[in-house]
Amino acid sequence: MASKPKALLEELTHPGPYTVLRGNLALAGLPGVVFTPAKGLNRPAIAFGHGWLQPPGRYHGLLRHLASWGIVAAAPATQRGPLPSHRIFAADLSTTLDLVTRVRLGPGAISVDPRRLGLAGHSTGGGAAVLAAASGHPPVQAVATFAAAQTIPTATEAARKVTVPGLHLAAQGDLVAPAAGNAEAIAKSWGGPVQLRTLDKSSHLAITEGSHWSQRILHGKPHFGTQRLVRGLFTAFFLTHLTDVDKYRPLLDTGIKHAAIEFDPTLEAA
Template structure:
């Protein structure tokens, strides 16, 4: 596999407020969409149109959701130069968290070992991340812990309104040393604060930031509609989706590029958010 030097951080406006606004919109890269089914795993894949040695993230969906509800997020990450893939397994009412976390690990392996975009895109195996929403966030933690036990740690972990899993994501957190961003939703009635994100962040072995979005609900990170939404409190919210995309993008770019100029937007005090834990 061809690898390149770490990518440079994008040019962003000077103030954190303007930088977050920029990161909430599309990045500079044209985007391609693919299907993980071509390599035997149901799911979707978004990539920048070209580039060798790209970073990649595998994203886990929430309980009873599908990857299609995260397409704007996946496409957004790809527009900022990050390969983003989401397996579409275990969408039923009684999912196996252990097996879904294994599918997230498989998704990363596919990204790292298969040339994408008709051979024009490759992924650097040293710049891999795991992320997810709700159940998918908990499974991302499980997957990260499992990779560490195998001597293959990921570069970063990020979660949105994380939900507890079985095996326990809280117990797994103490085995993960990768930098982590956990975004909690202040109006979350599925995983309310103090809830699952807080003990996971507290137990995290590596650098960690727990940031609360006070006006967000559990479903605010999603796009589109689903009949199942009527059974849960909350609904998709454009402002929450845009803000969380910006925060996730800032964090991943900071980790992947190593550029300290992104510290303020990745880790600093920002409007419409509050830092609950930083270590």
């Protein structure tokens, strides 16, 4: 049994069984990208918020990975300037979920179940995801973040209103959004079941892919080990909370190498 979480992580870090299609959210009225499994009705879906100054293209690998496991994954390409409106960005994430829920995707053989929605994000996109979840429109069932940053209004205060499960991953070497004032504060204010993990050998931009001019002013760079852990943990989290699959729960309940559990009231009470 001790090796089971490791085996589950190994399984989930590889692409899932579904062929993946890529689409353009702009066709539905909002700039951005959407990845879907090639077929399937009543799929779960997540909206993903990009980090400060980051284009959605730096997360295509993660979004494609989630889609390969049957989860529709969409990312709006809005509020990308140096002074973004976090409130509007949160609204755009909510609108993204509305769009993928209302229309048939791909060749018309793909649809989203409005009862199986989630939010995710990196940096300010993580904070905006918390704001969107707190708004309750549309209602979501799970929220996951990496290196979440504070927002205006604050994600920490908004977190008190979120009663669905939350998974917050912090980067040990993050000099942009250190865990103590960001991911940890959000997790400890969370209104529902929550878990905070620290990923070691990681930085603020570790989740991003490829190169981008923002690396000249932001600390950190892409890191394959971090990307692998985020893909595995996000996939386990959303499959567990947005579908009827319970197989991957042991991975969420156990500390794993390079991703120690720092805070989880449920496990502490057990």
